[in-house]
Amino acid sequence: MSVPPRARPVALADVEAAAGRLAGVALETPLIESLALNARLGARVLIKPETLQRVGAFKFRGAYNRLVQLDASQRKVGVVAFSSGNHAQGVALAAKLLGIPALIVMPSDAPKVKIAATLGYGAQVRRYDRLTESREAIAAAVAAERGAIVVPAFDDPHIIAGQGTVGLELARQAAALGASLDVALAPVSGGGLLAGVSLALKAAWPDVEVWGVEPAGYDDLRQSLAAGRRVTIKPSGRTLCDALESPFPGELTFPILKRNLAGAVAVTDAEVAEAMRYAFSVLKLVVEPGGAAGLAALLAGRVEVGGRTVGLVLSGGNVDPALFARVIGGEL
């Protein structure tokens, strides 16, 4: 995937500029607190529910920040993206708002709600077989054929800066409560959200421990941090977290993550399902599997938070009703 050359890495100023572009377009999601969760963990957890963001996930922020910076000729040729669903919706809605044609390449086994919503925002969707076809090759072919701009899911400075506005809001909202974060957790796949959020949080609190949470079997970030370089894993199976299946950290995201993270931890499907049930029954929030990874890590005790103030990003809420019913019914 092509990354525009830049003289400098993504910095706080880019995140702040993104916030300016998103003002009045993305929602400022609230910061919420559950005294029941606090009591269970012996900590104060400030929850940033990006489930409530437009398209039901943080992905709209980065996508809009990327697309709004295209010039008139680029807007005319349109954009192409590949995504299992949330980036797809983010790009589709941003493109619709800006009048840009969009084609999204999605795996045929993506959650039905994600495919339907992407079509609903007016994008074209091309399905592919996750096992036999390469989404990168398809997207590149489409881009070449149409001259369309590829919008990467995470490895792009404007995408990272856009997702970072989640952290900027979190920092400002926590400060407004008189709180300062000791720890923060967010789900991680390619690392766009986590890299952006870490930039904002480290600027607010240099000592905050920022953790990435991955699905078990997809711990490419943990392995990469241990090796000190980007490691590509060979997943041995699927994960419940359809949104977190990237097998490697991004070229642009990894240096930021390496510098800013306390570490990465992994959660099992069972822990993710338990977190979704907890979100349903206690928090009263609909959270998709990948979106619940950070909560799963907290409930499973993967990160030490006793007596501390914790920022928790719930990154998305797009889940098929049939799967959600199975999870809350205890079948998963």
Add this chain to the structure above:
Amino acid sequence: MSVPPRARPVALADVEAAAGRLAGVALETPLIESLALNARLGARVLIKPETLQRVGAFKFRGAYNRLVQLDASQRKVGVVAFSSGNHAQGVALAAKLLGIPALIVMPSDAPKVKIAATLGYGAQVRRYDRLTESREAIAAAVAAERGAIVVPAFDDPHIIAGQGTVGLELARQAAALGASLDVALAPVSGGGLLAGVSLALKAAWPDVEVWGVEPAGYDDLRQSLAAGRRVTIKPSGRTLCDALESPFPGELTFPILKRNLAGAVAVTDAEVAEAMRYAFSVLKLVVEPGGAAGLAALLAGRVEVGGRTVGLVLSGGNVDPALFARVIGGEL
């Protein structure tokens, strides 16, 4: 049920005093907005999700405001309440926080999650058969036997004032966004929430249209407003809205409602189920049937909101997973 004699009706000052007692004890729930809902209705809807309140419903506010004003000897003898579930949990948690013994009389067919949570807060629960026993008689007998204080679900000035803090927050949060409400909707059973909220909203915006939303077949408020006096209905069946089954408006709540309301509208079970599905799939919020009544009225077009700014209270989120699964699966 015994209501303490008072020299004057509940007023805004009582709601403000309740807010002072609840500060740092109840949560200030956020005000959230869905651009998708706005687009569907052609209106701006500011959503107050009391689903996120302690115990998963607004009921904690009134219960705590009532219990915290008991004197030492009253606290020692304890409290008794009857409730299908949310008031039960509110009283149970408030009693626990204040070290007051609590007995809650609940119908044996109340949602399992509501019974379990009430027990979880340390209250005793006495179950009764909704068809063959009178909860008022049981509660009165228990109160007489123990000398315990009965905590009414709605017909009490401190309960009304406590629930009114929902409206106080809504008015302040809307004003902070530069918005003023033209219309507001809340579910109504005995009217504690709606009476309290109407006091706060009418003080902020004298011309705001406040609507109560009832289940079809339980439209005692609509009938009472039409008759100009409290009407008790004979329900011909059950409603999905277990929290909204009061057959009459309160003695204290009705005069406030009569003065402040634009009217009351009714929603069917099918409309409530559709609203729960909408909350799940678009808003990403878990809302119980009764809590979704206001949203159901909006989606069904029961109240004219085009071009207006609307306050919407989602009053509770305590729903059994099995029922929720059936609703999102389209079985109801």
